[in-house]
Amino acid sequence: MSLTNGENSGVAAALDTDVDEGRARERDRRFVWHPWSPVEASGQDALVLVSGRGDRVRDAAGREYLDAMACALNSSCGYAHPALVAAAERQMSLLPHYDLSVGTHLPVGRVAERLGALLPEGLGRTLFLNSGSEATEAAVRIAHDYWTNKGEPRSRIVTFAAGYHGTTYIAQHLSGLPTNAVYGAEPFPVTRVRPSLPARELRTPEALPALVQEFEHAVLDGTPPAAVFVEPLLNVGGGVVLPAGFLRALRELCDRCGTLLIVDEVFCGFGRTGRMFGFEHDGVTPDLVTMSKGLSGGYVPFAALSTTEEVYASFAADPLLGGLRYGHTTGGHAVACAVALAVLDVIEERKLVQASATLGEQLLAGLRPLLDHREVLDVRGLGLVATVECAGPEVAAELVAGARARGVLLRRQGAAVMAIPPLVIGESGVAELVSVTGQALAAL
Ligand SMILES: Cc1ncc(COP(=O)(O)O)c(C=O)c1O
Structure with missing residues (x-):
């Protein structure tokens, strides 16, 4: 229904x-640490949401x-949404979850298959996580390890300075947004592109050549990058719409230089930009795609990273495990998978x-x-x-x-x-x- x-x-x-709104505010003021919020914020006008x-x-x-x-x-x-609530309830009463490093459960295979059918051909292998930041973390590690597995270690990432890919140490390190500055040693080199044009001019066709050239310089000047990592639309960077053809040009650049293209669909994915995925506007196939937000609709924490069989198979060369040495207790949680399946049904039906x-x-x-x-x-x-x-x-x-x-x-x-x-x-x-x-x- x-x-x-x-x-x-x-x-x-x-x-x-x-x-009681007053009591809820007071309790919150005394006991809750809010992310991305000043300590001194009084909370007097904070929203107290109930339903x-x-x-x-x-x-x-x-x-x-x-x-x-x-x-x-x-x-x-x-x-x-009654269908999402029912999907969660049903899965909770059947089997809330099982460790995917030991076995599997039914919803994870179903949602992986479903994503494989929605994504362009070739992106059929999916790892599940709990948040967009974890998907970024995993994507960077997979890109780094892919090149190590191939015997050509690379670590540099090229990205937008005004990009946002999350809040773990690695994810924040990618971004050049002032509030994302991380303190301490650089975990790996990042080249952050600052477009010469202001946000309000970037979506025009005239902006395309300059923007592509700026990425070309970033990719070619320095050691070969492990990946170019971008959003299809800069969300936290100010709702910046990029020129049509930009991702296509990046795809060509990455192909020419033998570099992975990672597209962050955490915000854009599942219809937000009027296409199932933001990269569909340019008709490209990335090497890795990260997804989260719209996939579970805010009902449960959930994220996914899909990639190619080539990237996946390279992990057989890992010297210690012969596979990916990364994962979380609740990654691919069965309830979240069941909700995501219901979300995909609703997106399709409606x-x-x-x-x-x-x-x-x-x-x-x-x-x-x-x-x-x-x-x-x-x-x-x-x-x-x-x-x-x-x-x-x-x-x-x-x-x-x-x-x-x-x-x-x-x-x-x-x-x-x-x-x-x-x-x-x-x-x-x-x-x-x-x-x-x-x-x-x-x-x-
Ligand atoms: C494009 C993009 N990537 C990654 C993230 C991080 O996701 P999360 O907050 O679930 O860690 C966000 C969050 O806003 C985002 O907009």
């Missing part, structure tokens, strides 16, 4: 009876919000990838007139990711606060305000999102 569009609005009454349904969430005071942050950018099928493309056009067309506002520098988007780039972070923060006061949750990355709704948002939800964002901007 799946939700119909009409069921998207209206939040189910909270089953949790402990909904959700469809594209809406409800807080402890009973206020309802259209969630254009898609939870942690991962809500593909919306909240309280045609959410196509919906993302058409609703994304509606969203972008609705937001574009905001460009006339003196504090807006750019409006850009792809699928159900839309970015309103403001004149500065303070303006962006004010816009987000204004939208929240009007019942819409938007996401801020520096000066970029991003609208990233669950893929189940309908036309009326998009219209509301556009209208509230416009009202909040007008009230600045």
Whole structure:
């Protein structure tokens, strides 16, 4: 059973009876360490969320919000989807999990087979993890070990300075975003490309030659890289849309130089950009693909890394194990696999990838007139990711606060305000999102 569009609005009454907002805030202030948050933050205005349904969430005071942050950018099928809840319950009561270094279970094979069918031919071997960062960690290790297994050790990675691939030490080391600076010894060399053009010009066809040349220099100047590692759209880097043809040019560059191409689909994968995978816009096949967020829709932690049989088979040469010396206790958790299978069913049945493309056009067309506002520098988007780039972070923060006061949750990355709704948002939800964002901007 799946939700119909009409069921998207209206939040189910909270089953949790402990909904004293003040007490919840106080408990949180005293005992919870929040990631990516200043210690001094008072938490007075922190959202205290209790329940959700469809594209809406409800807080402890009973206020309802259209969630254009898609939870942690991962809500593909919306909240309280009965099929996802049932899949988790069923698998939990059958077998919650089993150690995949010892045996296997049914959902892991099923979801691996399913991903193999969704990905381009040749990417049929999948390793499962718990988060996007772990998928990045594994991808870098696999790229390094692949070259060692072949007897030609390489460690350098080429990537975007404004890329974001996660929060483990290795993942943060890839990024040149200021908040990702890691202290201590460099674990391996990274060449971070800083495009000469500003974010608002990067999506134009004219930007392509310069951007490709910058990557060419990065790849060719120095020791042969183990991999080029990029997102199809820079998410945390400010919702930056890249020029059409960029990934195709990178694929050609990697082929020419004999380098692996790793595409991070943690954010873009499973319909977010109006295609099942972001790299489909350019029709390329990467050597490794990392996936997470939309695959389990925010219901359970889950991530995957798919690669070729050639990369996989190279691990037979590992001197100590004859295989990959990497894995986590809950990697490929059976409940997460079962939920992911249900998510893929919902995406298919409700045609959410196509919906993302058409609703994304509606969203972008609705937001574009905001460009006339003196504090807006750019409006850009792809699928159900839309970015309103403001004149500065303070303006962006004010816009987000204004939208929240009007019942819409938007996401801020520096000066970029991003609208990233669950893929189940309908036309009326998009219209509301556009209208509230416009009202909040007008009230600045
Ligand atoms: C493109 C991309 N890669 C990797 C990650 C890291 O994923 P996680 O937060 O699950 O570790 C993120 C998270 O936002 C992301 O957007």
